Amino acid sequence: MIKLYGLEISNYYAAVKAFMLEKGFQFEEVEIAPTYSEPYIELSPMGKMPFIEVDEGYLSETSAILGFLENCVPDQPMTPADPFASAKMSELLKVIELYVGNESARLVGHVFFAAELNQPVADQIKPVMVKGLAAVDRLASFSPYMMGSQVTMVDFYAYYIVMNARIIAKKVWGWDMLSEVEGLREWMQMMSQRPMIKLVDDQRNIAIAKMMDNV
Ligand SMILES: N[C@@H](CCC(=O)N[C@@H](CS)C(=O)NCC(=O)O)C(=O)O
Incomplete structure (x- = not known):
């Protein structure tokens, strides 16, 4: 197993x-x-x-x-069948990983673990995230999923990256990151209603609450 x-x-x-x-x-x-x-x-x-x-x-x-x-599990695909569409999904996933996830993660210490904010670093990060989100706006269709009518791998990946990045953006810059991309807020809401995501999020929230109690 x-x-x-x-x-x-x-x-x-x-x-x-x-x-x-x-x-x-x-x-x-x-x-x-x-x-x-x-x-x-x-x-x-x-x-x-x-x-x-x-x-x-x-x-x-x-x-x-x-x-x-x-x-x-090839018989239950979560990747577009067409090779080019599949590569476009990878492109979107990579953009989210590098320019939204990795960049925002540089401020995790400050936002979640009370480290001092390094303002010059924060000043570098936001413009990269703005460009990353503009790229997401260009690459994702939100119709209703990021790559179209079929839910794919990038929907699951992006949901959890955006979830943290938006908290970081709000705390560091007071920035509502979701408003940068048309359809992103509604898509987050839709993804959050999937039963498996709900289950994981409920368990994660309990784990976070436990951690906070122990701080
Ligand atoms: N690039 C990694 C990032 C994973 C990551 O940053 N994990 C964090 C926890 S959310 C971690 O292990 N942090 C410990 C560390 O960086 O030392 C991935 O995609 O899996």
Whole structure:
């Protein structure tokens, strides 16, 4: 059985978990905090969560994990069948990963863990996110899903990236990031109503509340 390693509080962990549930995978969750040290980095070389364990070995990086899981269940596709449309989905996913997710994540310490805000860094990040969101606006159709009528991998990935990025944007700049992209707010609302996403979000919210109680 697949093992999913990490902590429920993580949005990346939630993306993998929701995707696995949607695809009908049986899996076991293993609670483990990320650390850049041995032997953790043998399993997840950047010392991050989530990562999974399958018969063939360990796999980290959320987008790679989703791609692998997608290929494991070809009869229930969450990737456009057409090769070009599929590449466009990957393009969108990459834009969200690099220019929305990774950029906003540079401020996670300040927003979620009370670290001091590095204003010059924040000043660099916002313009990159604005461009990233403009690219999302160009690439996603929201009709009703990002790639059209079929829900795809990028919907699950983007939902959890945007979920955190919007909190960060609000706290650091008082910026309602969702208003940058027409249809993004409604799409977030629609995705949040999917039963598997609801389940994951409920469990994640409980884990976050527990963590806050212990602070
Ligand atoms: N690029 C990674 C990012 C995952 C990530 O940033 N995970 C965070 C938790 S939400 C983490 O492990 N942080 C610990 C660290 O960076 O040391 C992915 O796509 O999976």
